[in-house]
Amino acid sequence: MKVAVxxxxxxxxxxxxxxxxxxHHELVFFEPRLTPATATLASGFPVVCVFINDQITAETLQxxxxxxxxxxxxxxxxxxxxxLQAATELGIRVVRVPAYSPYAVAEHAVGLILMLNRKLYRxxxxxxxDNFALDGLLGFDIHGCTxxxxxxxKIGQCFAQIMGGFGCRLVGYDVYPNPACLALGMEYRELPxxxxxADIISLHCPLLPATYHLINSDTIxxxxxxxxxxxxxxxxxxxxxxVIQGIKTGTIGYFGTDVYEEEADLFFEDLSDQVIQDETxxxxxxxxxxxxxxxxxxxxxxxxxxxxxxTLNNITDFEQGRSCSNEVKAEEKVVHASGSx
Numbered sequence: 001m002k003v004a005v006x007x008x009x010x011x012x013x014x015x016x017x018x019x020x021x022x023x024h025h026e027l028v029f030f031e032p033r034l035t036p037a038t039a040t041l042a043s044g045f046p047v048v049c050v051f052i053n054d055q056i057t058a059e060t061l062q063x064x065x066x067x068x069x070x071x072x073x074x075x076x077x078x079x080x081x082x083x084l085q086a087a088t089e090l091g092i093r094v095v096r097v098p099a100y101s102p103y104a105v106a107e108h109a110v111g112l113i114l115m116l117n118r119k120l121y122r123x124x125x126x127x128x129x130d131n132f133a134l135d136g137l138l139g140f141d142i143h144g145c146t147x148x149x150x151x152x153x154k155i156g157q158c159f160a161q162i163m164g165g166f167g168c169r170l171v172g173y174d175v176y177p178n179p180a181c182l183a184l185g186m187e188y189r190e191l192p193x194x195x196x197x198a199d200i201i202s203l204h205c206p207l208l209p210a211t212y213h214l215i216n217s218d219t220i221x222x223x224x225x226x227x228x229x230x231x232x233x234x235x236x237x238x239x240x241x242x243v244i245q246g247i248k249t250g251t252i253g254y255f256g257t258d259v260y261e262e263e264a265d266l267f268f269e270d271l272s273d274q275v276i277q278d279e280t281x282x283x284x285x286x287x288x289x290x291x292x293x294x295x296x297x298x299x300x301x302x303x304x305x306x307x308x309x310x311t312l313n314n315i316t317d318f319e320q321g322r323s324c325s326n327e328v329k330a331e332e333k334v335v336h337a338s339g340s341x
């Protein structure tokens with residue numbers, strides 16, 4: 001099938017073309033994001049393939065449908081950026097990659113914890129400047145800490161397994177307790193109780209209307225002073241301005257994030273020669289106890305290869321008229337999901 005692939009980077013092309021040797025689809029790569037303004041580029045393509053920061057609004061979908069698109073293939077597990085109701089009404093089917101490598105995201109979350117705790121970013125730069133002093137690099141033993149896991153699907157489960165290996169006490173919050181997490185000794189608590197007792201809080205839940213700004217001024221006020229907060233899920237889970245205030249008051253002692261609510265105009269691009277206009281982002285990254293990575297938690301060769309493989313399998317299922325277990329429907333917007341990238 002003829003497939004328009006948006007938000008294409010060199011690695012997308014590499015892994016998709018490799019996976020396509022088994023499928024023989026006609027892949028046409030576009031560097032721009034899919035937006036209402038760029039949707040006409042997909043004219044005549046029955047399949048459009050998109051990533052997490054593409055704008056799949058009703059307006060975008062109307063243009064796609066008018067120009068012959070029948071399938072929207074997401075290179076992600078999360079689908080909060082898609083107007084599923086509009087897609088259903090326009091007859092455009094939507095498929096996703098529900099799981100590719102939960103280990104990749106979980107391991108990155110742990111990496112953020114270690115970097116923040118042991119000030120690895122600061123230590124690295126010091127040694128490069130021949131500064132071997134230890135002042136300001138004091139950390140704490142992760143062993144024995146209480147770790148709160150918000151969202152215990154596949155990624156949250158992998159994260160809990162790793163933190164259990166550190167000798168941490170695990171507490172979890174989820175609509176649906178995970179038997180595998182219970183087997184690790186995790187105690188499920190209501191969110192306020194988890195927030196009040198956790199030394200480290202890591203977010204692993206999808207962005208839904210019920211989880212939008214889950215971390216806000218009220219929930220931050222419930223946290224232990226000096227808590228470490230980690231977000232490798234979706235930027236919209238966190239009210240960034242409330243987090244900044246929490247950092248200023250000392251309630252949040254460390255903040256590590258791989259996502260940002262307004263990341264669409266920032267992440268995945270080289271803006272090193274430009275002045276960033278987002279003052280909230282600039283303020284956030286000015287704090288010495290904050291580490292930001294640019295939505296790279298998913299980015300391992302294992303995960304990207306699996307994303308390409310499953311995406312093309314989904315397209316082939318559609319081409320051959322088979323039902324696809326990875327299809328997303330409008331009613332799933334309110335259902336718990338185990339992955340978010």
